[in-house]
Amino acid sequence: MAGNLYVVAAPSGAGKTTLVRMLLATERAVHLSISFTTRAPRPGEANGREYHFVAVDRFKSMISAGDFLEWAEVHGNYYGTSQKWIAEQLAAGHDVLLEIDWQGAQQVRSAFPEAIGVFILPPSMEELTRRLTGRGTDSAEVIERRLAAAQAEMRHVGEFDYVIINDSLEQALDDLRAVVRASRLALNAQRARHAALFARMI
Template sequence: MDGTAGHPGRLLVLSGPSGVGKSTVVAELRRARPDVWLSVSATTRPPRPGERDGIEYFFVTREHFDDMVARGEFLEWAEFAGNRYGTPRGPVLARLSAGVSVLLEVELQGARQVRAAMPDAYLVFLAPPSWDELVRRLVGRGTEADEVIQRRLERARVELAAEDEFDTTLVNTSVQDVCGELLALMTSTARS
């Protein structure tokens, strides 16, 4: 989504509790609108089945990640469930200064860091249709041990309580509907 020539793009930050469907929404948005620039985060966690380096994430070692932190290369970063995640600063700032709107998918801690670093960022909270549905999604993944799932559920309660920190909330009852709402927000925030 290109902005007006000479005007910076807008930064849209998508966050919400683990298991709410952020990655699914981002994958659908990529499929439906390949012209939208989605920031790719770096992570120290191993790839899940089907994930590709440089597409879903940049998969890096903990040592490489630490080097990037030391050099100030992240717009935001956090440790979650024993792994680190971060948004490389350079590509985001380059797109914004070129007038291209950017979508970040980050956890709550990252959204707070982005808000502190870039107060004009527009924060979108992705909420589950219900607590029971969120639990079903987390347990249904089958990719994590029970203790990891329990930590994610405990954290999800805290993350849900932070909804008021965001500029708007979208309820993930339909991935296609959420994608449409995000695209509308990207268009409206790029012009405001």
């Protein structure tokens, strides 16, 4: 595998989506995996940009065909990652980033044990509560459910290789970029990317 596969997970409100968007803007060699979903597009979303929007029947046929590296049903909608696209990108030497939950991360690791797992944590439960409340889009009951779900998700932090505490967005971005850059310099990564050089010199 010439490219690196990064799996980034976090509880709701930890800032994962913002961090990933900022990383992709500064690390052009990292390609975001676009998931397939059966949910309807939201205003402003485009097919093939935010998601590949497909019908339920097609999604289920893709499951049967083994097309997905990982998939899940969330709130009545299906979401999945194309195994073929990931494999092609990695074989071509491209770095790929998956922004998924811990359950999807477990499925990815079973297929790609060398995947690099990064978990984003909030600095405290108080700050997480403040962020979720500050959105102003959810009721108190929904926020309580999200906080409970976040605590359950954070118990899986030990399954990841790196942990970034998102207290300062700028520092968290620096940390995420450091993970990406350091992993490219690992022996196996360098040997795969520069096979001819290794063959000539070593």
